[in-house]
Amino acid sequence: MAASPQSPAGGAGRGSGSGPASPVAPPPRSNQILRDLAGGSVVISILAVVLALIVGGILIALTDENVQAASGYFFSRPADTINAVWVSVSGAYSALFQGSVYNFGALDFAKGIKPLTDTLTFATPLIVAGLGVGLAFRAGMFNIGGQGQMLIAAAAAGWVGYSFPLPYGIHLILAVLAGIAGGALWGGIVGLLKARTGAHEVIVTIMLNYVAVYLVSYMLRTPGLLQAPGSNNPKTPAMLPTAVYPDLLGPGYNLHAGLLVSIAATVFVWWLLSRSSLGFKFRAVGVNPNAARVAGIDVKRSYVTVMLISGGLIGLAGVAQVLGTVTTGFSSGIDAGIGFDAITVALLGRSRPWGIFVAGILFGAFKAGGFSMQAGQGIPVDIVLVVQSLIVLFIAAPPLVRAVFHLPTPGVARKKKPVTLAKAVAAK
Structure with missing residues (x-):
């Protein structure tokens, strides 16, 4: 006996007098969006x-x-x-x-917000150093040479800061540019060795950290280089007033214009990664250097360029230490572990510029x-x-x-589709 169209063997619902059962409606897309956000x-x-x-x-x-x-x-x-x-x-x-946001035991509001200004002061070098590390991360480079890049930048900025009596404004700009150049040079060496010889950037940056530490220590102990004249201490002379970051809230606070520089650096890195063709190349190389090479991107040049910019940004952290918080001369401990803390800041910020900015403030609060x-x-x-x-x-x-x-794993309920290089870069 043949199966009836309404029977289960015929494909319709049992006891149903209508046609085939309608397909189950997929879950609303809002559910998947909430899963991805969560x-x-x-x-x-x-x-x-x-x-x-x-x-x-x-x-x-x-x-x-x-x-x-x-x-x-x-x-x-x-x-x-x-x-x-x-x-x-x-x-x-x-x-x-x-100790980091607001002191409720202070006598007035001006003294109550001092902890917040201390937090922003500590956060200033962490932000710019984190931006440098995060930018290298986006290009597939693991830059852990922040200590060395900071020390070289501090030595260059400090030397300009106390050696040349120049007009206010010009002197500060030249000192900042010298620090950026010093950090960029030390980072560029890593990119050049990576591009020309295939040397691993982790090993190179670690070794260059040691080179920078002992080089700066030698210069601080040698008269005529960085050591203050007539002094036996490994310390530089005091910075000239014309080369010091101006105070933002007056002499009662430690907050200086380096914070504005860090904000400008955050905007610059955001624009570089999100709105420029060079940033697209960096992200493409970070996603898949082989596919980027096939797409016509010069991967070796990208390595050199990104390490130059990364080193320059980390150099700004050294500049902030020398021309901002320490104006009476500095010693070999000027990096204060910021070069390694920047790695943590970049990781917490997911290598996104504004995420790094927030993470830098958080870690500045921890320090303060x-x-x-x-x-x-x-x-x-x-x-x-x-x-x-x-x-x-x-x-x-x-x-x-x-x-x-x-928490749900984002994207698990979504059917995977082939991803092109351009889409992968845009997502990253």
């Missing part, structure tokens, strides 16, 4: 910071003496332990906030508030370094953050 890079970066602060709070509680004492009789009076944990963690993060935590609450400043390291850890492991917060 699991996107911006949310992952924010949650990585939150998760790092949570783990940092646990470490603060574990190292607090009052918490340790209260935990000894936890089962008899658990509320005491909970209260001690709350007092320890909230006090530490409150001190971090008041860390001292307040140590002074006001007795919290070791190393805890702040642990939090920064945890941020890098969680940023480098998005699946871990998604698993902790039960």
